[in-house]
Amino acid sequence: MTAPAETSIAGALAWARKRIPPNEARLLLRHICRASAAHLAAWPEEILPADQWESFQHIIGHRAAGEPVAYLLGEREFYGRTFQVNASVLIPRPETELLVELAVAHFGAAHRPKVLELGTGSGILAITLALELDQPEIVASDISRDALAVATSNALRFGVGIAFLWSDWYSLLKREDRFQLILSNPPYILENDPHLTQGDLRFEPLAALASGRDGLRGLSAIITGAGGHLDKGGWLFLEHGYNQAPLVRCLLADAGFERIASWKDMSGIERVSAGRWPG
Secondary structure (H helix, E strand, O other): OOOOOOOEHHHHHHHHHOOOOHHHHHHHHHHHHOOOHHHHHHOOOOEOOHHHHHHHHHHHHHHHOOOOHHHHHOEEEEOOEEEEOOOOOOOOOHHHHHHHHHHHHHHOOOEOOEEEEEOOOOOHHHHHHHHHOEOOEEEEEEOOHHHHHHHHHHHHHHOOOOEEEEOOOOOOOOOOOOEEEEEEOOOOEOOOOHHHHOHHHHOOOHHHOEOOOOOOHHHHHHHHHHOOOEEEEEEEEEEOOOOOHHHHHHHHHHOOOEEEEEEEOOOOOEEEEEEEOOO
């Protein structure tokens, strides 16, 4: 179906609804027009300027091809705040908020806790903790320079000071660097998992999703190296796959952690596991 040469708000939405869900069409039109939902509802007969109509057709084409809404908008909400995202980083997901809740519950009363986030991506965890904890000292690392650029931009946006480090897990940390809390949402999907070719995952960075044949390569590396950078009594918190909690608990036990536990996300799935370094 050929798009008309010009159209109203109502016409543009009707055209888009033949290609994508109505709620997504409205959201993307608001983004293009920089208009509120109330404006779209109150002025359906308003004719779109030619440049906005062209941009809307373009963005609808990308969404119809499967490109995630978050990447098209350039942002996604996490823990009540809006963060910039692009195809260099994972799209924030609600279940990852559990990591923040647990960290705040454990360290909320501590003054200036030292925190390390591994694989920071867009920086949502490090930045949220910088805003939720009491003047924390936070180091956040990632092996992707493009991801670190996004994280740095988000940190500036929220006015928080975080030491971002280009590093493969612990590789560029100093031997004497110690933290009270290490946390990570690392890649944990099996490299041949069919879900990687479906939905939004098709467009997200593979290196931030898949981690070896069993999905445990990243988790194992983080757990194995954590003892060398945790204070005595420090904690390691890890997000993992829906069926990986028993394996992660075993890895934590083998590495010498104590008080090992797992927590369920909003869907009732064991999504985060943690352990305390002895001392």
